[in-house]
Amino acid sequence: MTTPLSHIRNFSIIAHIDHGKSTLADRLIQFTGGLTAREMSAQVLDNMDIEKERGITIKAQTVRLKYTAKDGETYELNLMDTPGHVDFAYEVSRSLAACEGALLVVDAAQGVEAQTLANVYQSIEHDHEIVPVINKIDLPAADVDKVKAEIEDIIGLPADDAVLASAKSGIGIEECLEAIVTKIPPPKGDAAAPLLAMLVDSWYDPYLGVVILVRVVDGVLKKGQQIKFMQAGTTHLIDRVGCFTPKREELTEIGPGEIGFITAQIKDVAQARVGDTVTDAKKPAAAPLPGFKEVQPVVFCGLFPTDANDFEKLRESIQKLRLNDASFSFEMESSAALGFGFRCGFLGLLHLEIIQERLSREYDLDLITTAPSVVYKLKLSHTKNEAAKEIELHNPADMPDPNRIDEIEEPWIEAVIYVPDDYLGPILKLCQDRRGIQKNLTYVGGRAQITYELPLNEVVFDFYDRLKSISRGYASFDYHQIGHRPGDLVKMSILVNNEPVDALSMIVHRGSAESRGRGMCERLKDLIPRHMFKIPIQAAIGGKVIARETIAALRKDVTAKCYGGDATRKKKLLEKQKEGKKRMREYGNVNIPQEAFIAALRMGDDA
Amino acid sequence: MAEPLALYVHWPFCVSKCPYCDFNSHVRESVDQQVWRAALLADLRHEAMLLPGRAVSSIFFGGGTPSLMPPATVAAVIAEAAALWGLTDDCEITLEANPNSVEVAAFADLAAAGVNRVSIGVQSFDPQVLEFLGRAHSGDEARRAIAAAQTCFPRASFDLIYARPGQGLADWEKELRAALAFGTGHLSLYQLTIEPGTRFATLAAKGELVIPDGDAAADLFDATQALTRAAGLPRYEVSNHARPGEESRHNLTYWRYGDYAGVGPGAHGRRTGQATERHKKPENFVAAVERNGYGIKGESDLPAHERATEAMLMGLRLNEGIDLRRVEARSGLGREAFVDAGAVARLTHQGLMRAAGDRLAVTDAGILLLDSILSEVVKTH
Numbered sequence: 001m002t003t004p005l006s007h008i009r010n011f012s013i014i015a016h017i018d019h020g021k022s023t024l025a026d027r028l029i030q031f032t033g034g035l036t037a038r039e040m041s042a043q044v045l046d047n048m049d050i051e052k053e054r055g056i057t058i059k060a061q062t063v064r065l066k067y068t069a070k071d072g073e074t075y076e077l078n079l080m081d082t083p084g085h086v087d088f089a090y091e092v093s094r095s096l097a098a099c100e101g102a103l104l105v106v107d108a109a110q111g112v113e114a115q116t117l118a119n120v121y122q123s124i125e126h127d128h129e130i131v132p133v134i135n136k137i138d139l140p141a142a143d144v145d146k147v148k149a150e151i152e153d154i155i156g157l158p159a160d161d162a163v164l165a166s167a168k169s170g171i172g173i174e175e176c177l178e179a180i181v182t183k184i185p186p187p188k189g190d191a192a193a194p195l196l197a198m199l200v201d202s203w204y205d206p207y208l209g210v211v212i213l214v215r216v217v218d219g220v221l222k223k224g225q226q227i228k229f230m231q232a233g234t235t236h237l238i239d240r241v242g243c244f245t246p247k248r249e250e251l252t253e254i255g256p257g258e259i260g261f262i263t264a265q266i267k268d269v270a271q272a273r274v275g276d277t278v279t280d281a282k283k284p285a286a287a288p289l290p291g292f293k294e295v296q297p298v299v300f301c302g303l304f305p306t307d308a309n310d311f312e313k314l315r316e317s318i319q320k321l322r323l324n325d326a327s328f329s330f331e332m333e334s335s336a337a338l339g340f341g342f343r344c345g346f347l348g349l350l351h352l353e354i355i356q357e358r359l360s361r362e363y364d365l366d367l368i369t370t371a372p373s374v375v376y377k378l379k380l381s382h383t384k385n386e387a388a389k390e391i392e393l394h395n396p397a398d399m400p401d402p403n404r405i406d407e408i409e410e411p412w413i414e415a416v417i418y419v420p421d422d423y424l425g426p427i428l429k430l431c432q433d434r435r436g437i438q439k440n441l442t443y444v445g446g447r448a449q450i451t452y453e454l455p456l457n458e459v460v461f462d463f464y465d466r467l468k469s470i471s472r473g474y475a476s477f478d479y480h481q482i483g484h485r486p487g488d489l490v491k492m493s494i495l496v497n498n499e500p501v502d503a504l505s506m507i508v509h510r511g512s513a514e515s516r517g518r519g520m521c522e523r524l525k526d527l528i529p530r531h532m533f534k535i536p537i538q539a540a541i542g543g544k545v546i547a548r549e550t551i552a553a554l555r556k557d558v559t560a561k562c563y564g565g566d567a568t569r570k571k572k573l574l575e576k577q578k579e580g581k582k583r584m585r586e587y588g589n590v591n592i593p594q595e596a597f598i599a600a601l602r603m604g605d606d607a
Numbered sequence: 608m609a610e611p612l613a614l615y616v617h618w619p620f621c622v623s624k625c626p627y628c629d630f631n632s633h634v635r636e637s638v639d640q641q642v643w644r645a646a647l648l649a650d651l652r653h654e655a656m657l658l659p660g661r662a663v664s665s666i667f668f669g670g671g672t673p674s675l676m677p678p679a680t681v682a683a684v685i686a687e688a689a690a691l692w693g694l695t696d697d698c699e700i701t702l703e704a705n706p707n708s709v710e711v712a713a714f715a716d717l718a719a720a721g722v723n724r725v726s727i728g729v730q731s732f733d734p735q736v737l738e739f740l741g742r743a744h745s746g747d748e749a750r751r752a753i754a755a756a757q758t759c760f761p762r763a764s765f766d767l768i769y770a771r772p773g774q775g776l777a778d779w780e781k782e783l784r785a786a787l788a789f790g791t792g793h794l795s796l797y798q799l800t801i802e803p804g805t806r807f808a809t810l811a812a813k814g815e816l817v818i819p820d821g822d823a824a825a826d827l828f829d830a831t832q833a834l835t836r837a838a839g840l841p842r843y844e845v846s847n848h849a850r851p852g853e854e855s856r857h858n859l860t861y862w863r864y865g866d867y868a869g870v871g872p873g874a875h876g877r878r879t880g881q882a883t884e885r886h887k888k889p890e891n892f893v894a895a896v897e898r899n900g901y902g903i904k905g906e907s908d909l910p911a912h913e914r915a916t917e918a919m920l921m922g923l924r925l926n927e928g929i930d931l932r933r934v935e936a937r938s939g940l941g942r943e944a945f946v947d948a949g950a951v952a953r954l955t956h957q958g959l960m961r962a963a964g965d966r967l968a969v970t971d972a973g974i975l976l977l978d979s980i981l982s983e984v985v986k987t988h
Contacts, residue, residue: 555825558977564861565875
């Protein structure tokens with residue numbers, strides 16, 4: 001039995017990080033009885049530890065709620081919890097496409113943020129009915145009127161009817177549910193038409209295999225049905241149909257307008273790509289749903305095990321993670337400094353951090369991450385044996401002979417920064433320093449909205465950290481890619497004791513090469529311990545040294561007293577010293593501690 | 608014929624604990640001299656039973672403050688060793704002494720007991736420094752003690768601690784010149800080291816004590832080498848200087864990785880491939896001797912590679928370096944098992960080591976980097 005369209009409401013929650021999205025979702029579940037108080041663990045929807053700790057959502061989740069409204073009718077409310085970060089913009093857009101409306105949660109003290117804006121605009125693009133919810137109204141710093149004015153001025157939504165809530169204290173929860181029923185329109189669809197369903201998200205479950213989240217548009221999905229993925233072209237037999245309440249519940253079918261899950265004995269998430277269209281294999285729909293997009297990694301970096309013996313473990317762990325996240329790519333890489341590892345591609349910096357953190361946390365791996373790099377397009381002139389061609393470069397270490405490079409193109413983004421105007425000056429300077437081109441600057445209330453075009457290369461280093469520190473955390477930032485543009489880019493190598501350290505090479509703009517190089521050399525000087533000989537550290541472009549530091553030779557490292565009773569202790573000390581050396585990488589006879597790689601790479605310049 | 612044996616006797620008591628010292632020393636209101644004499648002799652007899660057929664070539668009374676030992680106890684230990692093993696003709700018998708007047712008064716009796724060499728813990732002649740180092744003697748007492756030792760004993764040595772907080776090059780050179788002027792045949796010159804678990808370590812952790820950095824300490828070390836060489840007392844070990852022939856034969860046994868018996872609280876010994884350790888705490892030691900007839904806390908057979916490692920890290924402290932054939936014989940391993948030839952080649956090229964035939968040594972340029980050198984040259988497993 002499927003629910004009639006008139007009694008279904010599909011909605012998402014839009015919020016900036018920390019504005020209380022997950023807490024509100026939890027309250028809605030609790031109020032409608034999806035879970036008893038005893039079953040509630042804080043923030044039910046964010047399953048992964050990282051999601052809970054960072055307060056972010058990585059995978060889309062849905063919950064089907066049964067709510068008996070004040071009109072006496074019982075409604076099926078499907079809450080779609082979407083990833084909130086720009087790195088997962090495509091997943092967000094698919095989740096939004098599965099809904100007819102959204103709750104816009106705004107923190108009563110902090111007001112509208114750039115990320116909120118980006119998601120609201122997306123939601124508006126999907127013709128969603130948006131219900132503003134002003135959350136945390138019981139905070140001392142809450143200013144409901146100001147936030148209402150912001151919602152009207154900045155977003156352009158009427159805010160008079162905004163629900164006033166405090167998810168934490170349980171205020172305004174029923175009002176939210178009523179607003180969902182009365183304001184958000186029911187979905188449209190035709191149960192008799194051929195099956196047409198959107199693949200909203202997929203993940204790997206060790207017991208069920210790949211679980212696929214779907215939104216049915218037309219037709220009905222049933223257990224035992226032979227289905228076809230229209231983009232992938234593969235067919236599968238559905239062995240399970242169900243929904244989450246948030247507990248997993250099996251159903252017999254999912255009808256038009258409904259959101260639920262299916263399993264079909266699929267082993268690899270890469271086979272169930274977000275945005276694909278699910279149809280009946282025997283009676284297929286005429287055309288797939290619009291909007292499918294192949295997701296491409298935009299940021300790359302090398303991941304190497306700290307202990308070379310962990311390589312196999314890293315390979316297995318990456319493979320397992322990939323089962324659950326088709327959006328990151330990996331291939332084997334070997335570095336003279338770091339040994340064997342993987343070159344991995346990510347949707348963005350947060351995605352990179354999340355994968356790195358999950359590898360270290362869930363798989364107990366100690367990793368070295370090389371400097372993040374973007375995808376460059378290189379135009380190469382012809383050689384005696386090879387015609388002119390265009391290649392993509394993911395790794396500075398693979399940079400071809402500069403003489404063959406006619407042109408390098410780098411990816412650019414359009415960034416929207418939203419910041420209290422006290423911090424405007426330094427932020428404009430930061431953007432200018434990073435080769436930004438200002439496109440727009442508007443003031444709303446005490447805040448400025450700045451639009452800049454920036455090379456992604458300048459952002460992947462530490463732009464976000466700098467932005468946060470300059471604005472004391474008040475600036476928010478959102479971006480999308482706007483294509484590749486030619487740039488005056490060079491490969492900068494770092495030489496330690498006259499040997500290039502491949503893991504430290506990077507592609508930089510010629511104009512900032514010198515300051516980058518100097519910063520890198522200075523940092524390495526402090527990070528590499530003194531050795532028994534002096535060590536030159538140089539930054540070079542091609543054969544030309546652009547910055548140089550020298551680590552003076554170590555002069556004293558000796559135990560003053562060592563007699564008969566000290567042999568045992570001294571021996572243990574020596575063993576410990578040797579153990580410590582194993583944790584370093586030897587390069588040109590120089591032992592570089594892991595921390596040095598990490599610290600040198602973590603930061604791009606010294607602004 | 609087995610090599611001669613060195614005998615170490617530990618006297619664990621001090622009048623007070625110095626803030627830099629991490630040796631096994633203890634302050635007790637009273638010491639039952641009869642009990643201690645009996646305990647040391649019993650422990651000695653046990654060691655002699657396990658190491659038969661060896662002649663003793665040196666005895667070293669260390670501590671603690673062995674100059675607080677009743678001379679009669681010292682005499683009894685020497686006599687017992689002579690009876691159990693026999694002493695070589697030129698047996699070197701050293702006792703560590705503090706320069707306090709009370710202890711100096713016993714010098715003649717100690718000499719009569721058989722002690723033929725003293726090593727005096729002078730540390731400094733500067734009253735402020737002596738106070739900082741927690742020493743109970745004055746500069747004058749130190750000078751008088753050295754003079755008395757030179758009169759009472761055939762051989763005398765004393766210790767100084769340098770590279771102290773705020774110590775400049777000129778200050779140290781002046782102090783060292785004064786020390787060399789006594790004309791002793793031996794000097795131990797230690798750079799101040801902050802040892803974990805000492806009062807100085809606590810102060811250093813709080814930032815209240817800052818010792819000269821490696822570069823400043825290296826400058827002081829270089830000045831030390833120049834002055835001692837000019838005075839005819841070149842360095843023969845990292846911190847030890849002697850007129851040729853006046854080296855501490857007892858300590859040379861440690862550095863050449865010979866056998867030594869160690870008796871008394873906390874004493875370590877090496878009985879050809881076997882390591883021994885005595886109970887550290889004086890009361891535990893005495894109780895163990897009363898219970899078992901000896902003070903051993905642990906005995907373990909050292910695996911071959913550990914023997915080689917110890918021989919290397921002790922032997923490379925010496926100017927003469929190590930005899931690789933000897934280490935091979937003592938460990939039963941080929942040299943490739945314990946020496947990294949690549950590292951030796953590299954360090955020799957750098958001028959930090961010298962290698963000739965079976966001899967391997969650290970040069971003057973390298974000695975201050977010995978610990979770094981060992982970590983490259985010694986193959987541990």
